[in-house]
Amino acid sequence: MSAAGERVPVPYRITAALNLANLHGPAVDAALEVREPTVDNWEAGTLRPSPAELDRLAALTGFDVEWFYRPAPNPFVGFLCSRGRGGCELVDERPAAPVLHLFPESAPALDTLW
Numbered sequence: 001m002s003a004a005g006e007r008v009p010v011p012y013r014i015t016a017a018l019n020l021a022n023l024h025g026p027a028v029d030a031a032l033e034v035r036e037p038t039v040d041n042w043e044a045g046t047l048r049p050s051p052a053e054l055d056r057l058a059a060l061t062g063f064d065v066e067w068f069y070r071p072a073p074n075p076f077v078g079f080l081c082s083r084g085r086g087g088c089e090l091v092d093e094r095p096a097a098p099v100l101h102l103f104p105e106s107a108p109a110l111d112t113l114w
Contacts, residue, residue: 011045012072017061
């Protein structure tokens with residue numbers, strides 16, 4: 001919440017949602033119908049998305065709008081890894097849209113791994 005008592009999206013969550021959806025660069029600004037570097041400023045916390053912009057961000061990333069208002073997770077909650085970027089993001093729940101595939105159909109059976 002801001003000093004005026006209004007709800008404020010958490011910049012960490014904006015960055016996490018974009019990273020997990022593997023969305024980066026000026027194409028994100030274009031997809032969200034904002035001028036660059038608007039999304040960078042949202043992520044830095046120097047600018048806030050409007051309710052309509054947050055709706056578009058939620059639709060683009062597959063996260064529920066309310067998820068962006070939740071506090072950043074405790075670093076000891078857990079993490080999910082996204083394929084293609086070679087890294088992991090700290091999150092406390094999966095998005096509604098299928099942006100992650102943790103267990104592809106081609107994964108070997110667990111009893112064959114040990």
